[in-house]
Amino acid sequence: MQTLLIAVDGSPFSERALDYALGRVAASREPLQLRLLNVQLPLAGVNVKIFISAESQQEYHREEGMAVLARPRERVTQAGVPCQHHIGVGDPGQVIADYARTTNCTEVIMGTQGRGAIAGVVMGSVAHKVVRLSPVPVVLVK
Amino acid sequence: MEITTPEFWIAVGQIIVIDILLGGDNAVVIALASRRLPQTQRRQAIFWGVFGAVALRVVMIFFALKLLQIPYLKLGGGLLLLWIGIKLLLPQHEGEGHDIKASTHLLGAVRTIVLADAVMSLDNVIAIAAAAKDHLGLVIFGLLVSVPIIVWGSKFVLKLMDRFPIVIVGGAALLGWIAGDMIAHDVAIHDKVTALLPGPLAWAAPVAGALLVVIIGKVLAARQRPQVAPAGPVDLAHRDGE
Numbered sequence: 580m581q582t583l584l585i586a587v588d589g590s591p592f593s594e595r596a597l598d599y600a601l602g603r604v605a606a607s608r609e610p611l612q613l614r615l616l617n618v619q620l621p622l623a624g625v626n627v628k629i630f631i632s633a634e635s636q637q638e639y640h641r642e643e644g645m646a647v648l649a650r651p652r653e654r655v656t657q658a659g660v661p662c663q664h665h666i667g668v669g670d671p672g673q674v675i676a677d678y679a680r681t682t683n684c685t686e687v688i689m690g691t692q693g694r695g696a697i698a699g700v701v702m703g704s705v706a707h708k709v710v711r712l713s714p715v716p717v718v719l720v721k
Numbered sequence: 722m723e724i725t726t727p728e729f730w731i732a733v734g735q736i737i738v739i740d741i742l743l744g745g746d747n748a749v750v751i752a753l754a755s756r757r758l759p760q761t762q763r764r765q766a767i768f769w770g771v772f773g774a775v776a777l778r779v780v781m782i783f784f785a786l787k788l789l790q791i792p793y794l795k796l797g798g799g800l801l802l803l804w805i806g807i808k809l810l811l812p813q814h815e816g817e818g819h820d821i822k823a824s825t826h827l828l829g830a831v832r833t834i835v836l837a838d839a840v841m842s843l844d845n846v847i848a849i850a851a852a853a854k855d856h857l858g859l860v861i862f863g864l865l866v867s868v869p870i871i872v873w874g875s876k877f878v879l880k881l882m883d884r885f886p887i888v889i890v891g892g893a894a895l896l897g898w899i900a901g902d903m904i905a906h907d908v909a910i911h912d913k914v915t916a917l918l919p920g921p922l923a924w925a926a927p928v929a930g931a932l933l934v935v936i937i938g939k940v941l942a943a944r945q946r947p948q949v950a951p952a953g954p955v956d957l958a959h960r961d962g963e
Contacts, residue, residue: 623882624746625809641957666957
């Protein structure tokens with residue numbers, strides 16, 4: 580079965596990527612599987628290291644990630660599509676590509692840019708990295 | 722230090738980097754400490770936490786400028802900066818540290834935030850004072866730069882550190898550099914240092930500080946790393962068998 584990995588960060592771009600993925604599912608004859616992935620940036624600061632334990636940081640990433648995933652998950656569930664969700668921590672481009680590889684996804688779908696990208700660029704740095712590192716085809720949704 | 726000299730502008734650059742390194746994640750610590758509060762209280766706690774972080778810096782810096790003239794206090798401040806620099810290079814251990822608990826009531830959260838604010842401001846203030854070398858204009862500049870970084874900086878700083886790990890190594894080396902310089906300028910030992918390292922050798926102390934931090938940090942980090950490196954991507958969504 581084909582598995583689409585959708586990178587979501589709560590930005591309008593990732594919403595459109597999800598629109599596209601749901602459209603693909605609706606148009607497809609064979610059933611498709613969806614995986615939603617949100618990547619949290621690591622908390623690299625020295626004060627965080629001193630004051631916040633690794634467990635608390637993970638818990639924080641998890642909460643933030645689940646908050647970002649809430650709406651996309653709801654939309655996918657409403658569409659009646661089977662779906663798994665994941666939260667990773669690290670360099671987003673690297674983590675998305677790693678997930679695509681280790682979870683045997685057949686395709687990555689993401690926005691051309693996400694939160695924090697410089698407005699108006701053709702392709703954000705995360706998209707660029709995923710295209711470079713992903714072992715499977717990458718669809719960038721404008 | 723005159724505004725036209727390269728030393729002045731080097732100090733300006735050092736102060737900006739210090740403010741980014743030591744102030745950039747304050748907001749994250751505050752947000753973490755208050756995340757168990759109800760929405761409205763949470764906003765209050767974050768506001769007062771950020772306000773406290775700025776106010777404490779203003780108060781502390783004027784004490785610091787006076788106190789650092791007392792023998793051995795620059796030495797102590799320098800050692801603190803060395804430790805912070807090394808800490809910056811170390812990966813975090815599971816279960817390590819003085820964990821800040823996310824309190825469920827406002828008073829508890831405020832208490833934790835004030836405590837964290839005090840420590841976070843202390844190292845930042847000492848580092849600014851050291852880099853500014855008692856130039857009052859530079860000290861005030863350092864304070865002004867730190868305010869927007871504390872208030873709005875966290876996301877930007879996290880991205881910066883994540884994308885360019887060199888920032889962390891460079892920042893640690895810079896902390897070691899100004900720590901070495903600060904220790905050499907302690908009233909109690911300054912004469913001995915200048916006797917030992919006359920004129921042209923004066924840069925040896927900051928260089929030694931920078932090397933010390935980077936070498937100790939790297940050695941300790943290399944010793945710790947194998948224990949924390951996860952095999953493949955960690956999936957936080959399904960940690961609890963959800």
